[in-house]
Amino acid sequence: METFPVIDMEKLNGEERGVTMEVINDACENWGFFELVNHGITHDLMDTVEKLTKEHYRKCMEQRFKEMVASQGLEAAQSEINDMDWESTFFLRHLPLSNISEIPDLEEDYRKVMKEFAANLEKLAEQLLDLLCENLGLEKGYLKKAFYGSKGPNFGTKVSNYPPCPKPELIKGLRAHTDAGGLILLFQDDKVSGLQLLKDGKWVDVPPMRHSIVINLGDQLEVITNGKYKSVVHRVLVQPEGNRMSIASFYNPGSDAVIYPAPALVEKEGEKGQVYPKFVFDDYMKLYAGLKFQAKEPRFEAMKAMKSTVNLGPIATV
Numbered sequence: 001m002e003t004f005p006v007i008d009m010e011k012l013n014g015e016e017r018g019v020t021m022e023v024i025n026d027a028c029e030n031w032g033f034f035e036l037v038n039h040g041i042t043h044d045l046m047d048t049v050e051k052l053t054k055e056h057y058r059k060c061m062e063q064r065f066k067e068m069v070a071s072q073g074l075e076a077a078q079s080e081i082n083d084m085d086w087e088s089t090f091f092l093r094h095l096p097l098s099n100i101s102e103i104p105d106l107e108e109d110y111r112k113v114m115k116e117f118a119a120n121l122e123k124l125a126e127q128l129l130d131l132l133c134e135n136l137g138l139e140k141g142y143l144k145k146a147f148y149g150s151k152g153p154n155f156g157t158k159v160s161n162y163p164p165c166p167k168p169e170l171i172k173g174l175r176a177h178t179d180a181g182g183l184i185l186l187f188q189d190d191k192v193s194g195l196q197l198l199k200d201g202k203w204v205d206v207p208p209m210r211h212s213i214v215i216n217l218g219d220q221l222e223v224i225t226n227g228k229y230k231s232v233v234h235r236v237l238v239q240p241e242g243n244r245m246s247i248a249s250f251y252n253p254g255s256d257a258v259i260y261p262a263p264a265l266v267e268k269e270g271e272k273g274q275v276y277p278k279f280v281f282d283d284y285m286k287l288y289a290g291l292k293f294q295a296k297e298p299r300f301e302a303m304k305a306m307k308s309t310v311n312l313g314p315i316a317t318v
Contacts, residue, residue, distance in 0.1 A: 010038040032232030095155035125251035149254020160246040165238035173236035179218040180288040181252030186214040192242035198233040223276040226261035255282040277304040
C-alpha cells in the first residue's frame with residue numbers, strides 16, 4: 001500500500017515547491033485526503049483548542065452522552081447498529097454569520113480561542129483552494145469565487161468526541177459517507193485513532209499526527225473539477241478505550257452559490273464533456289440531508305433530473 005500523503009507546507013516556499021505541488025495533485029486525484037504539517041497555525045493555539053475542547057466535553061457533554069447511551073440500550077447491543085453513530089457533537093457556525101456567542105455552556109475563553117482557530121482555518125482553506133487552482137490550471141481565486149454566492153461561503157465546525165465503546169465491532173463512531181461540501185479541515189486526536197478512508201476497495205487509516213491538519217475534498221469539488229478530483233468515502237471506528245477528539249471545519253459554498261464544472265476543465269476534457277450537473281448548493285444540501293450515508297452518484301443523478309429552485313441561467317465563463 002502506498003503511504004498516506006503528508007505535505008510539508010514550508011516546502012512550498014523553496015526549491016521543492018514543484019514536487020510538493022505534484023504530491024498535492026496526486027493526493028487530490030487518487031486519495032481525496034492528505035495531511036498538512038507546518039501549515040502556519042501555531043502549536044500553542046492547537047494545544048489550547050484541544051485542552052479546552054476536552055475539558056468542555058468532560059464538563060458539559062459526557063454525562064449527556066452516557067444518558068443517551070443508556071436510554072437507547074446501546075451497551076446491550078447484540079447485532080450491528082446501522083442507523084446511528086457513537087458520537088457526541090455540537091456545531092459552530094463562523095460564516096456568513098457566527099453563532100459562537102449563542103452556543104450554551106461554552107466558557108468565554110473557549111469561545112475566544114475557537115474564533116481565533118476558525119479565522120486561521122479560513123485563511124488556510126483559501127490558501128489551499130488557490131493551490132488547487134494552480135494544479136488544475138484555473139485562474140487564481142476561481143474556486144473561492146465559485147463558492148462565494150451572494151453572501152460569501154458557508155464555514156462551520158463540527159466538534160465531536162468519540163467516547164470508549166463497549167461494542168466497537170457493532171457500532172460505528174460515524175458511518176461511511178462522503179462530505180457534501182467543499183474543503184474539510186480536520187484537527188484530530190493524535191493519540192486515539194479511528195478515521196479511515198476507502199481506497200481501491202480497502203479501508204486505510206488516516207494516521208494521527210500531532211499538530212497536523214487533515215484535509216479532505218467534498219462533493220462540490222468533485223463537481224467543479226468535472227471528476228478530476230474526487231470526494232472519498234470515509235468513516236470513524238470507535239475504540240474500546242480512549243476518547244477521540246475530532247474538530248472538523250467545513251469550508252463550503254454559500255447557500256445560493258451555483259455549482260457546475262469549470263468550463264476550462266470541461267474544454268480540456270474534450271469529448272468527455274460536462275459529466276456533472278449544474279445546481280444551487282442549498283438544493284444539493286437538502287437532498288444530502290436524507291441520503292448522507294448512501295452512495296454519492298445517485299445524488300448527482302438526482303440533481304441532473306431536478307429543476308433547481310432558482311433560474312440558473314447559462315453557464316458563465318470566468
